[in-house]
Amino acid sequence: MHANGRQDDARGEMVVLERLRAGHRSPPFFEHDWEKCRLMQQSLIFCVLRCEMSVHMKNGSLGKTGGQEFMQAMAAIVRGINALNAVIGRVVSWLALGIVIACFTVVVQRYLFGVSYLWLRDLYIWLNGAMFTGVAGFALARGDHVRVDIFYRPASVRRKAIIDLFGVLVFILPFMAIVVVYSWPFVTRSWSYWEGSSNVGGMPGLFILKSFIIVFAMLVTLQGIAMALRAILVLADREYLLPEQLRYPPNVAAELQTPGETGHEGTL
Template identity: 40%
Template sequence: MDRFADRLDLINRGVGGVVMWMALIMVLVQFGIVMLRYVFGYTSIFINESVLYLHATLFMLGAGYTLLVNGHVRVDIFYAPLNVRKKAMVDIFGHLCLLLPSLGILLYYSWPSVRRSWSILEGPISVGGVPASFLLKTLIPVFCVLLLIQGLSALIRDLIRLGDKA
C-alpha cells in the first residue's frame, strides 16, 4: 500500500514541479504590465487577464502538491500535542468526512458548467481578454482530481500509521 501511495504522490510531485515555475512567470508578466503601463503608457486586457489565468492555475493545480508537503493551514493548538495514533485518527476523519466528500460534491456540481463551457469554447471574460474561459473553468475539476489523488495517498499513509501503532 505504501508503494501505491508513493505512486500517487508522484503525480502531484510532477505537477508541483511544473506549477512552481508559474509563480516566476506570473511575477515577470506582472512586472511587464507595470513597465508597459507606467513607462510606455500601454495597457492590454489580454496581458492583464493572463496574470489572472496564471494565478488561478498556480493555486488550483498547486493545491495537491501543497497537501503532499503538508503545507495547508492547520489549527495545531489541538493537533500538535496528540500522539501518532490520535493524529492519524484525526487525519483519517478529515480525509473521509471532510476532504473527499467536499471534493466529490465540487466535482459533481462543477462538471456541467465545465462541459458547457467546452461545448461552446467559451471566450474571454472581458472584451479583448484571453479567449479561453473554458480552460480556466477546467481548473476546477482538475483541482478536485489532484486533491482527491493526494487525499487518497494521505489516507493510505494515515491508515498505515494507525495500523503500525495499534
C-alpha cells in the first residue's frame, strides 16, 4: 500500500510538471496559494505606506515643502516689485531738480530780462506731473501717501495685514483698473497724432506726458499686489521670509504705553 501511494504521488507530480511545461493553467491549489501570497504582499505594502504617511502627518512635513516653496515665491515677488518701484522712484525723483531749475529760469527771465518762453513754462509743469505719477508706487511702498491713522497705527501687525489686504482688494486694484480703462482711449488718441502743447510755441510731446497716467496705474497696481502678498505672508506666519526693511514696523503705540520705557514715533 505504501508503495502504491508513493507511485500515485509520483504520477501526480509528473502530471503537474507536464501540464506546467505544456502551458496549462496551474492546479487549483497552486492558484489559491499564489492569490494568498499576492494579497499578503499588497497588505504589507499598504501598511508600510500608511505608517509612512502617519509619520509625515505627525511631523507636519506632508505638503510642507510645496507650501514653503510657494511662500518663498510670494516673498520673491514682493522683493522684486519693491526693488522695481525703488529704482523707478529714485530715478524719477531727480526730476525735482529739473523742476526747480526750470522754474527758477522762468522767474529770472521774466522779472530781470522781461522775456518768457512758453515751452520752458510747459517744461516744469510737465516735469512735475511726470515726477508725481512716476513715484506713486514708490511712495505707496514707503507709506508716504496720506493715511488717516485712527485704527491702523495702534493696530497689531496681523490687523494691519488684514487692513492692507482689504484695502488692496477693495480699493486699490479696482480703482487702478478704472483709471486704465478710462484713460486708455485718451492716451491712444494722443499718440495717434503726436499731440503737443496747446500753447503756441509750447513743448512738443504731450502724448509722452499723458502716457504717465498708464505708468502711474501700473506701478501702483504692482505695489498693491506686493502689499497683498506681504499681508498674506504675515497671516500665514511667514513674514520672516521677507527682509527686515520690507516687514511691518513694530507697534510703536504699544511700545510707548510700556511703563518705564521712552520711545519715539517712527514713520509707519
